[in-house]
Every structure is written in structure tokens, then in C-alpha cells.
Amino acid sequence: MILSLFQNIILIIFIVVLSITFVLFIFLIIYVLRLIRISTKLKAKQFEKFNGFAMKNQIVFLGDSLTEFYQIEEFFHGYPVYNRGIASDTTDGVLERLDSNVIEIQPKKVFIQIGTNDYRARKNNDYIFKNIKNIVTKLKENLPEVKVYIISLYPVNHKAKIYSRFFTSPRKNQNIIELNQMLKNYCSDNNIPFINVYDELIDKDGNLDKQYTVEGLHISYEGYEVITKILKPYLEE
Structure with a gap:
């Protein structure tokens, strides 16, 4: 007892x-x-x-940590680029700061890569897609001459490291593929360049190649080299 x-x-x-x-x-x-x-x-x-020190008619990269951690001033040395990426940002966040962070400096080109953190916020593809369209619409309405480019969402790799799922969940490559296709169709219908980086970053199993990632979500130096090679012609056109 x-x-x-x-x-x-x-x-x-x-x-x-x-x-x-x-x-x-x-x-x-x-x-x-x-x-x-x-x-x-x-x-x-x-x-x-x-922005008080920024020049107008330049090139802006807009997005989340995948953009913020992209050392565009180094990779695109000599090009008039501004990095407006913020870690953990979502499509909602970009819409909220679009006026003050981007439209205010009246860029001639805007490269958009956003959406992966929306999955973490449990948003679905329709929600993300609608917000990205709204971002483009707002840019076009306020800057009629701006050239907008949409960069595909990047793949993830849940097994790149032992701890990868802590960073990658709940993202799924199948959802990302479907969203990229939605964006590609939208761009085709609206004469907007869609830049498919996804296919150049995957391994034979369709996951983000380990050599191109830090922990399964964020991009390594080697990964950014691949991305830079794809993007550079669009900066030069």
C-alpha cells in the first residue's frame, strides 16, 4: 500500500x-x-x-529572409540594387509595408520572392496567391512604368539536417509546386516575367539540394550563386 x-x-x-x-x-x-x-x-x-537616402529609378528585391540574407549588393556588384527583404515576413507584411518601403523610392524594377512564411502561418495557396496578385496590382497602380518580376518560391528539404523540420515544417514541396504553377499562369496571362528558380535548386528526389541550403529552408552561398546566374539576365534587360 x-x-x-x-x-x-x-x-x-x-x-x-x-x-x-x-x-x-x-x-x-x-x-x-x-x-x-x-x-x-x-x-x-x-x-x-x-529611403531618405535612396535614389529613385533603381532595382528592388522584395521578400522575406530568403531575400534579406541574399547579399545582392555583392552578387550583383555594380548594379543599382536595394534589398527590401525582412526575415519572417509574409505576403500580408509585404502588402502592409509596400508603400513606405518600396513605392516611395519609385524603382524601375521590382523582384518579388515571398510566400514561404505564409505556410507557417497556416495560409493556403489561394490566400498566398491572392496576396501576391494584390502586391503586383498595387505596384502597377502606383508605379505605372515599373517592371515587376515574380520569382518562384524555393523548394525545401525536411531531411537536409537532423533538425531541418524545425525550420521547414509545415511547408510541403507539393504545395509550393502548385503555387508556383498558379503564379506562372498568372504571369503568362498578364505579361509579367515569371522566373523559375525552383527547378534549378532541386535534387534527384525533388527536394532542395543539400549543397544549396543551410538547414533545409534557407539558401547557402552555393545556392545563391545558382539563383544569381538565373536572375542576372533580367537585371540587364
């Missing part, structure tokens, strides 16, 4: 500790997400200040 009582006490303690740990984990996630949102807002405000 004493043994049974002791076992019950141990079980209760275990359940309590587990519950507290779970609650703390949830609070940690909420805190991290809040920090990400704050960081995104601060970065957008920073771009507003940078």
Missing part, C-alpha cells in the same frame, strides 16, 4: 512538472513570435529611414 501511494505521488509530481513545462513552452513560443513581429516592424521602419 505504501509503495502504491508512493507511485501515485511520483505520478502526480510527474504530471504537474510536465504540465508546467508545457505551459512554459507555449509562453516561450508566444514570446518568440511576438519578438519576431516586433523585429519585422522595426526593420520596416528602418527601411523607411533608409
